[in-house]
Amino acid sequence: MQNFEIYDLIEIAVFFAVLLLLVKPLGGYMAKVFQGEKNLLSPVMRPLERLIYRIAGIDEKKETGWKRYAFSLLLFNFTLMVFIFLVLLLQGVLPLNPEGLPRFSLPLAFNTAVSFATNTNWQAYSGESTASYFTQTVALTLSHFITPAIGTTVIIALIRGIVRRTVREIGNFWVDLTRSILYILLPIALVAAIFLISQGVIQNFSGYQAAHLVQPVTGAAGSSISKQTIPMGPVASFESIKLLGTNGGGFFGANSAHPYENPSPLTNFIEMLLFLAIPLSLTYTFGKMVGNTRQGWAILTAMMVILIASLGIMYWAEHAGNPLIHQQGVAGPNMEGKEVRFGIGGSTLFAAGTTATSDGAVNSMHDSYTPLGGGMTLFLMLLSEVVPGGVGSGLYTMLGFVIIAVFVAGLMIGRTPEYLGKKIEVREMWMSVIIVLTSGVSVLIFSGIALLISAGTSSILNPGPHGLSEVLYAFASGSNNNGSAFAGLNANTSFYNFTLGAGMLLGRFVPAVAALAMAGSLAVKKYVPPSVGTLPTDNLTFIGWLIVVVLIVGALTFLPALGLGPIIEHLIMTGRK
């Protein structure tokens, strides 16, 4: 049997071509926005931007040091979290609730509020049976915009720290936040939402629709069921920013596999572009702002190599299918948990993209992937999500890896560890290690606890090594703020709601504050002009070295766990009995 479907390969190749063509224009545009230069949307957005500053009493020329920047960020983010929490608890008495859905339980409200406020969007509930239209728009759509904007402020501040010389200030948090929303997220989300409606994504505030089934079916109790209840809702406005902001929380339980969220192969193509475009283009923004675009392209190349290699393995495994099913007179790739309209190409490309960014939307059920295919989704998250990672968070985590790579290479070849004219010293190393390792430590500790106590193991759906993968996946997803799931795991228990919530908080805020602290310590440093002793960070050697560092840190931390989960299961699945 052929190892691939030619149309899938064409789709994947065209997808990456379109994506890479977007990097320069979008990345250059974002650089203009954050440097306060005139841009395409200035005539429309500048007056609105000014108005916002006037109402909130913000002096856009006044910048702050990193501590003040971090203080505003944390205060704003935690206020958002409390707001979401209150909306969820009060859902029953709030408007726009035609189905009369009751309030969220306390552990679920905590988990969901933390999850959406940290850009994780892990969901221990199904939207159609749990969340009202008020919750979906006022609380969740709002956080879909704000959390990626916050991620962007951190990376922009870090870039300024690298660029600036001997100053304390790294920017104005409110200005960076506002610009990110007004010039980048809102306009793209608006256009994308309208496009999605044109393809069949719904957008209304009607009550659920009853449809008279063409052929009534017999229920389990022997009763005849003649109606299907079809949920409605403001999906398109939610969907576009869910993807663009690498949020990933679905309007419906089935997320982007649901035909009302992702009705056709074309919407699937566009949705994948939405979640990869900003994180990848930020590498060009970075290069532009540090005055050397080759530095940005170098990081992008390292990201793409890991992403495409992972996708290749995943595609091969899924296309080869499941021998235990083939034995039963069935032919074809692994379609369990996948939609016919996307096929293997559109499903694996989405799965690789959503776990390589921090999006976490799914258009197929990762839990039902083959061991190696599902193992690759797990692997991409365990690399701390840097190929290219979430909006903002991906690049600042990657810069943590870059600095570690520069430092280690410097030690090995006896050159001064410096990056883009800034000396790498103890403080930067501390911060980089915190950025890179926080999520990994959190994954290992929480997974360890979950596997030791019955509150953790009783939620597992699939027996054997697959059960280990389910638990590992849950904490990898939470701590890296991804939000996708091996959804067989019953995560709506007090144990998982609280431990996953804790993992999300650690994985989001510890690296973000460390990145800001590093921005502060880099900004006050002098510029060191490059000399013969400087390690070049924009050539192929360095790109290769960076890939090795990412793989060593990410893979070695988890090799034993990956061996006991996906790899053993692969041997069981393919073993001859």
Place this chain on the structure above:
Amino acid sequence: MKLREIKRVLLMLGIFLVLLAVIYPAVVTLVGRVAFPGKEAGSLIQKHGRVVGSSLIGQQFTSPGYFWPRPSAAASTLLGGSMPYDPLASGGSNLGPTNPKLVSPDPAVGEVSGAVRALRNSGVSGPLPIDLVTSSGSGLDPDITVEAARAQAARVAAARHMPLATVEQLIDAHTDSRWLGFIGTRRVNVLELNLALDAS
């Protein structure tokens, strides 16, 4: 200073609340209603003045005279029993690739072998297309592959006393090709095909 910052946080949250959670969804809803009526409301299909389903949401069919959809894991207990293709419980089976509930050769245990047995009993022969015996990610998949439709054509034709050629023509007429020739899968919408069968 701290107090002023708290006030600013609340003001900014309020501003973005109005802009992003009120104005933005309202604009999208209005544009959708004016520019794409019907699509924003769920692509519902009407027959004799009543809604019989949505062209995007699958339905369960079990009678031999209809094309069958894929197995569905969207079965909730909300309606007092398990009902496949229940849009109130969208989702996949989440069964792993070695889970006996998925792959056991015993039809009473394994999802795949259960579906294989039902298809074989209905008279479908030859190698079975995999989409017909596995459940989708949403549990609401409206489509099957062209191969899965062709595999059922003889059964449908026999049950309806229709010429096989007519049934195959209907399949061709309801086949969606790949977008631009290479994006997605060639597929058949089961509900639309079955409604066309009833109408012919």
